[in-house]
Amino acid sequence: MKLTFLGTRGYIETVTDAHRMHTTALVSYRGRSVRIDCGEDWVGRCGEVRQQAIFITHCHPDHAFGLKQGAPCPVYAPPEAAEEMADWPIDDLRVINCGEPVTVGGISTEAFDVQHSTRCPAVGYRISAGVVTVFYVPDVVYIKDREAALAGCQVYIGDGATIDRNFVRRQKDTGELIGHAPVRTQLTWCRKLDVPRMIVTHCGSQIVKGGEEAVRRVEEYGAERGVEVEVATDGLEVVLR
Ligand SMILES: [Zn+2]
Ligand SMILES: [Zn+2]
8 A cells, every 4th residue: 555645734824845735645556546635725636646536534625625626536525524515516426424434446445433523524534455554534633433443553644733732622512522632642542552653644833833843742752652653744655565
């Protein structure tokens, strides 16, 4: 399995060479690829890479709005996102439900509910091809069935909106937690569930503005927890066997 991090920037104003485009990744296996997310930076450019399908995690602008002018392939979205996207000119929009994996080009993708936003319910994707399984979740406060989601994963690809600042708040009317878990917390999930490696994407200001110093801090948190960790930059390719 090959991961290509086409974009690694979260929903922030700051743009750098390392983190230029909204968070999206290509998962390839034996010449076939599926893509996760397509934010508004990508509008009109979704066909620049070849992909057999696009899976959307949730309908926030930095994850889905790149499809507002249509898509060059089938698009899978969780029910609430699919409803939001129903009027967009996407020829082949399909609903993906949790617990019902979809296989495209030998790559199996299964949605897991995560807490992140009340208005735009989000999922993470457990993706398997050959002997490799990864979990990809760019925006997350917590994963509802973390054990099932992360069991046996070689890599956890997670939310870099914050390294160690608190970005979680409680929504007034529903009491739900919304926002982003710090990288530090996600590394602890990895340690608890024996996931040996984390790749940080969806980078927020702490990482994008913090440069090398921020990356070092992420690495220290990883070392403390016995988890190998790296911060993805646009264009990074990772081959997993
Ligand atoms: Zn986001
Ligand atoms: Zn979001």
